[in-house]
Amino acid sequence: MKILGIGSNYVTDLKDIEEKKKGKKFIFSKPESSLAVNCDVEYPSITNELIYEVELVIKIGKEGKNISKENANSFISEIAVGIDYTATDILKDARESKYPWEFAKGFDGAAPISSFKAITEYLNLSDITFDLKINGEEKQKSNTAYMINDFADIIVYISTYMTLQPGDLIFTGTPALGKGEIFKGDHLQCSIDGDLMLDFKMI
Numbered sequence: 295m296k297i298l299g300i301g302s303n304y305v306t307d308l309k310d311i312e313e314k315k316k317g318k319k320f321i322f323s324k325p326e327s328s329l330a331v332n333c334d335v336e337y338p339s340i341t342n343e344l345i346y347e348v349e350l351v352i353k354i355g356k357e358g359k360n361i362s363k364e365n366a367n368s369f370i371s372e373i374a375v376g377i378d379y380t381a382t383d384i385l386k387d388a389r390e391s392k393y394p395w396e397f398a399k400g401f402d403g404a405a406p407i408s409s410f411k412a413i414t415e416y417l418n419l420s421d422i423t424f425d426l427k428i429n430g431e432e433k434q435k436s437n438t439a440y441m442i443n444d445f446a447d448i449i450v451y452i453s454t455y456m457t458l459q460p461g462d463l464i465f466t467g468t469p470a471l472g473k474g475e476i477f478k479g480d481h482l483q484c485s486i487d488g489d490l491m492l493d494f495k496m497i
Contacts, residue, residue: 296462297324297405299349299378300448303467304440314442319451322395324378324465328404334495335403337478341381346476347468348426348434348484351376351407352445354462361453366446369458373416375424375484375491376407378465379476405465408484408492416487419445427483428476436469443467 301320305311337344355371378399385398416422425435438444443451448464476496484492
Protein backbone atom coordinates (compact mmCIF):
# COMPACT_ATOMS: atom_id res chain seq x y z
CA MET A 295 0.00 0.00 0.00
CA LYS A 296 1.24 3.46 -0.92
CA ILE A 297 0.43 6.61 1.05
CA LEU A 298 0.88 9.70 -1.07
CA GLY A 299 0.11 13.39 -0.59
CA ILE A 300 0.04 16.63 -2.53
CA GLY A 301 1.34 19.91 -1.21
CA SER A 302 -0.13 23.45 -1.45
CA ASN A 303 -3.39 22.41 -3.10
CA TYR A 304 -6.01 24.88 -1.81
CA VAL A 305 -6.76 28.56 -2.36
CA THR A 306 -8.79 31.08 -0.41
CA ASP A 307 -10.21 32.74 -3.54
CA LEU A 308 -11.73 30.74 -6.40
CA LYS A 309 -10.39 33.15 -9.00
CA ASP A 310 -6.83 32.08 -8.13
CA ILE A 311 -7.32 28.44 -9.17
CA GLU A 312 -6.74 28.83 -12.90
CA GLU A 313 -3.38 30.56 -12.42
CA LYS A 314 -2.27 28.18 -9.65
CA LYS A 315 -3.01 25.17 -11.87
CA LYS A 316 -0.10 26.25 -14.07
CA GLY A 317 2.36 25.60 -11.25
CA LYS A 318 4.20 22.36 -10.59
CA LYS A 319 2.54 19.68 -8.48
CA PHE A 320 4.47 18.50 -5.44
CA ILE A 321 3.91 14.88 -4.39
CA PHE A 322 5.35 13.24 -1.28
CA SER A 323 4.95 9.85 0.42
CA LYS A 324 4.52 8.43 3.89
CA PRO A 325 5.16 4.82 4.95
CA GLU A 326 2.34 2.52 6.00
CA SER A 327 3.74 2.54 9.55
CA SER A 328 2.82 6.24 9.84
CA LEU A 329 -0.90 5.42 9.87
CA ALA A 330 -2.93 5.76 13.07
CA VAL A 331 -6.56 4.77 12.46
CA ASN A 332 -9.14 6.24 14.84
CA CYS A 333 -6.88 6.12 17.88
CA ASP A 334 -4.97 8.47 20.16
CA VAL A 335 -1.53 9.40 18.87
CA GLU A 336 1.64 9.57 20.90
CA TYR A 337 3.49 12.85 20.51
CA PRO A 338 6.73 11.87 18.76
CA SER A 339 9.85 12.23 20.86
CA ILE A 340 11.93 13.05 17.77
CA THR A 341 10.52 16.57 17.36
CA ASN A 342 9.86 19.76 19.28
CA GLU A 343 7.78 21.37 16.54
CA LEU A 344 4.89 19.33 15.20
CA ILE A 345 2.58 20.93 12.60
CA TYR A 346 -0.95 19.73 11.74
CA GLU A 347 -2.76 19.88 8.40
CA VAL A 348 -6.27 18.44 8.00
CA GLU A 349 -6.91 16.74 4.65
CA LEU A 350 -9.42 14.61 2.83
CA VAL A 351 -8.00 11.16 2.06
CA ILE A 352 -9.11 9.16 -0.96
CA LYS A 353 -8.69 5.40 -1.25
CA ILE A 354 -7.98 3.79 -4.62
CA GLY A 355 -10.33 0.93 -5.45
CA LYS A 356 -8.82 -0.56 -8.60
CA GLU A 357 -5.50 -0.71 -10.39
CA GLY A 358 -4.66 1.91 -12.95
CA LYS A 359 -1.79 3.43 -14.91
CA ASN A 360 -1.88 6.50 -17.19
CA ILE A 361 -5.44 7.15 -16.08
CA SER A 362 -7.51 9.65 -18.09
CA LYS A 363 -9.17 12.67 -16.49
CA GLU A 364 -12.58 11.43 -17.61
CA ASN A 365 -12.18 8.09 -15.81
CA ALA A 366 -10.09 9.17 -12.83
CA ASN A 367 -12.84 9.53 -10.23
CA SER A 368 -14.02 5.97 -10.95
CA PHE A 369 -10.78 4.77 -9.34
CA ILE A 370 -11.82 6.23 -5.95
CA SER A 371 -13.62 3.74 -3.73
CA GLU A 372 -13.83 5.58 -0.40
CA ILE A 373 -13.11 8.88 1.37
CA ALA A 374 -11.82 9.63 4.87
CA VAL A 375 -10.41 12.62 6.71
CA GLY A 376 -6.92 12.67 8.17
CA ILE A 377 -4.09 14.74 9.54
CA ASP A 378 -0.80 15.18 7.72
CA TYR A 379 1.74 15.78 10.49
CA THR A 380 5.13 17.32 9.78
CA ALA A 381 8.05 17.55 12.20
CA THR A 382 9.11 20.97 10.97
CA ASP A 383 12.38 21.14 12.91
CA ILE A 384 13.48 17.92 11.21
CA LEU A 385 12.18 19.21 7.89
CA LYS A 386 14.24 22.39 8.20
CA ASP A 387 17.39 20.37 8.88
CA ALA A 388 16.66 18.12 5.88
CA ARG A 389 16.14 21.09 3.58
CA GLU A 390 19.33 22.78 4.72
CA SER A 391 21.29 19.56 4.12
CA LYS A 392 19.38 18.78 0.90
CA TYR A 393 18.38 15.42 2.37
CA PRO A 394 15.08 13.58 1.77
CA TRP A 395 12.04 14.45 3.92
CA GLU A 396 11.03 10.94 5.01
CA PHE A 397 11.80 11.32 8.70
CA ALA A 398 10.01 14.69 8.87
CA LYS A 399 6.74 13.33 7.46
CA GLY A 400 6.94 9.57 7.90
CA PHE A 401 7.45 8.92 11.59
CA ASP A 402 5.07 6.63 13.51
CA GLY A 403 1.72 8.38 13.93
CA ALA A 404 2.39 10.97 11.22
CA ALA A 405 -0.84 10.07 9.39
CA PRO A 406 -3.88 9.76 11.66
CA ILE A 407 -7.00 8.95 9.64
CA SER A 408 -10.66 8.21 10.23
CA SER A 409 -12.63 5.23 9.04
CA PHE A 410 -13.72 5.47 5.40
CA LYS A 411 -17.09 6.13 3.78
CA ALA A 412 -18.04 4.82 0.35
CA ILE A 413 -17.56 7.29 -2.49
CA THR A 414 -21.24 6.79 -3.37
CA GLU A 415 -22.19 8.68 -0.20
CA TYR A 416 -20.80 11.87 -1.75
CA LEU A 417 -22.95 13.06 -4.61
CA ASN A 418 -20.72 15.96 -5.65
CA LEU A 419 -16.96 15.58 -5.21
CA SER A 420 -16.55 19.28 -5.96
CA ASP A 421 -18.64 20.27 -2.94
CA ILE A 422 -17.34 18.47 0.14
CA THR A 423 -16.72 20.54 3.26
CA PHE A 424 -14.23 19.40 5.90
CA ASP A 425 -12.85 20.95 9.05
CA LEU A 426 -10.60 20.52 12.07
CA LYS A 427 -11.33 21.59 15.63
CA ILE A 428 -8.65 21.54 18.33
CA ASN A 429 -9.84 21.64 21.93
CA GLY A 430 -13.25 22.67 20.62
CA GLU A 431 -11.98 25.61 18.54
CA GLU A 432 -12.22 25.55 14.75
CA LYS A 433 -8.73 25.81 13.27
CA GLN A 434 -9.16 24.79 9.62
CA LYS A 435 -12.11 24.58 7.26
CA SER A 436 -12.51 24.45 3.49
CA ASN A 437 -14.45 22.88 0.64
CA THR A 438 -13.22 20.84 -2.31
CA ALA A 439 -14.39 23.66 -4.60
CA TYR A 440 -11.23 25.47 -3.47
CA MET A 441 -8.84 22.74 -4.64
CA ILE A 442 -6.25 23.76 -7.20
CA ASN A 443 -5.93 20.17 -8.41
CA ASP A 444 -9.10 18.18 -7.81
CA PHE A 445 -9.21 14.46 -7.04
CA ALA A 446 -9.14 13.54 -10.73
CA ASP A 447 -6.20 15.84 -11.47
CA ILE A 448 -4.19 14.24 -8.66
CA ILE A 449 -4.96 10.70 -9.81
CA VAL A 450 -4.07 11.49 -13.42
CA TYR A 451 -0.77 13.07 -12.41
CA ILE A 452 0.35 10.33 -10.03
CA SER A 453 -0.65 7.55 -12.42
CA THR A 454 1.66 8.92 -15.13
CA TYR A 455 4.58 8.07 -12.83
CA MET A 456 3.41 4.99 -10.95
CA THR A 457 0.68 2.38 -11.04
CA LEU A 458 -2.07 3.04 -8.52
CA GLN A 459 -3.31 -0.08 -6.78
CA PRO A 460 -6.32 -1.02 -4.63
CA GLY A 461 -5.86 0.26 -1.08
CA ASP A 462 -3.48 3.09 -1.96
CA LEU A 463 -4.25 6.29 -0.03
CA ILE A 464 -3.84 9.86 -1.23
CA PHE A 465 -3.87 12.88 1.09
CA THR A 466 -5.38 15.54 -1.15
CA GLY A 467 -4.23 18.79 0.44
CA THR A 468 -5.00 21.05 3.37
CA PRO A 469 -6.99 24.31 3.51
CA ALA A 470 -4.92 27.34 2.55
CA LEU A 471 -5.25 28.83 6.04
CA GLY A 472 -5.08 27.60 9.60
CA LYS A 473 -2.36 24.99 9.83
CA GLY A 474 -0.29 25.29 12.98
CA GLU A 475 1.49 23.64 15.86
CA ILE A 476 0.03 20.79 17.89
CA PHE A 477 0.91 20.01 21.51
CA LYS A 478 0.72 17.04 23.83
CA GLY A 479 -2.73 16.85 25.37
CA ASP A 480 -4.53 18.54 22.46
CA HIS A 481 -7.89 17.10 21.42
CA LEU A 482 -8.46 16.95 17.65
CA GLN A 483 -11.83 16.48 15.93
CA CYS A 484 -12.21 16.27 12.14
CA SER A 485 -15.51 16.32 10.25
CA ILE A 486 -16.73 15.87 6.70
CA ASP A 487 -19.92 17.71 5.77
CA GLY A 488 -20.67 18.15 9.45
CA ASP A 489 -20.23 14.47 10.37
CA LEU A 490 -17.59 13.88 13.04
CA MET A 491 -15.24 11.30 11.51
CA LEU A 492 -12.02 11.51 13.51
CA ASP A 493 -11.76 12.20 17.24
CA PHE A 494 -8.46 11.67 19.07
CA LYS A 495 -5.93 13.15 21.46
CA MET A 496 -2.19 13.71 21.36
CA ILE A 497 -0.84 11.84 24.36
